Amino acid sequence: MTTIAVVDYGMGNLRSVAKALEHVAPDYNVVVTSDGGDIAEADRIVFPGQGAMPDCMRELDARGLREPIIVASQHKPFLGLCIGLQMLFDHSEEGDTRGLGLLPGRVKRFPAERMRDASGNKLKVPHMGWNQVLQNRPHAMWQGIEDGNRFYFVHSFYVEAADPELVAGRTNYPFAFTSAVARNNIFAVQFHPEKSQSVGLKLLSNFVTWDGSSDMSKDKAFGTANV
């Protein structure tokens, strides 16, 4: 039986993530775990995160999970969620924290002086609610999800990828920030698919069948509109 490990490093509730995975993959074994051995044995890894990045990094290290995560991120289908996306990068402004450095780039706070929409209305931080994800390249994880579908977000920091090739999706608030990244077997999103109703469940169900490759050349499901 295929096992999906949801990595638990003590930061917040993972019940919703686990329930949503069980919902889309009833035949899979979904384990919420803080054991490096479980992560090493699992077929697929979901790396969530909640709260503040300094706490997340500290708790991850306190459980000895840094190495198992780094190893798993090199070859297994790997899905980062929210702070789990941010932690993959080099550095975060939040508490001036070093990330795992698996992907090049930095995490920044929404700048107060830029938080106005085109009509001059104040935009709130955290960025909380349903916003559009514009897919800027095809990927197996986007199958069955329309370009511009809305997902649920709640965050005050966003990633700025150093390599534009990493960006798989963008969201406007009010400028275009990176809301999804992809490289090889890693796919990571700023939003919460487990709270994004049917489109979110579709993304999770894509993850459970994704072969972990970023090669979309053989994928016929994508029209040129998405490329």
Add this chain to the structure above:
Amino acid sequence: MGLSKRVIPCLDVTGGRVVKGVNFVGLRDAGDPVEIARRYDQQGADELCFLDITASSDERGLIVHVIEEVAAQVFIPLTVGGGVRSSDDVRSLLNAGADKVSINTAAVLNPKLVEEAAARFGSQCIVVAVDARRVAGSSPTRWEVFTHGGRKSTGIDALDWGRRMQQAGAGEILLTSMDRDGTKEGFDLELTRAFSDTLDVPIVASGGVGDVEDFVEGVVRGGADALLAASVFHYGELTVADVKKRLAAAGIEVRA
């Protein structure tokens, strides 16, 4: 295009059951929180708010089971409030599957609680519920914070309180006008606008919705980020879909 405005039905729960009339056709069990949550989800609710109004202390734990069951089947954000007294209460609701926990009276009795809970769980999941009432004859208009379901006056200025709670780490304010609650006269737009202009965190407007135009006004004139209503949805006067259709027609972004 950008962030959409949220429409949030609020369910009053006591002893594990939803109360107030729920007029959905064909519900097997009109008070079953899971069935009702599913219906609202199908109508396009962007989020659900559960307000625990359980009076007896031995039944208060039932809200945790309600949230567990709903969270296992309905995959949209859930906010839970009512009777949250401590950081441990927050934890047990989050563990049950709540995405946000709303703190009201306890924040006034112990302002440190919001700071403590935000530091422990993150601002993203801490909502402070502010029940505000106009101070008669004040000019410019001022509002005062009330607690205990709007029964107890505190003497605290509502806007000052909002600022303090934002600073303490509240990630959102659930703002209820006690003057308008239950009146069907629409949101207190002046109150909503004052909060929205003053604070940087999202404001959920609540209290007073009577018809679909009130939702439009809440956004256009009140500047609300999200709109909460209970009875218009429960009594079947409006569906969430009706509201979103009208908001969209008024040029307001909503999730289809």
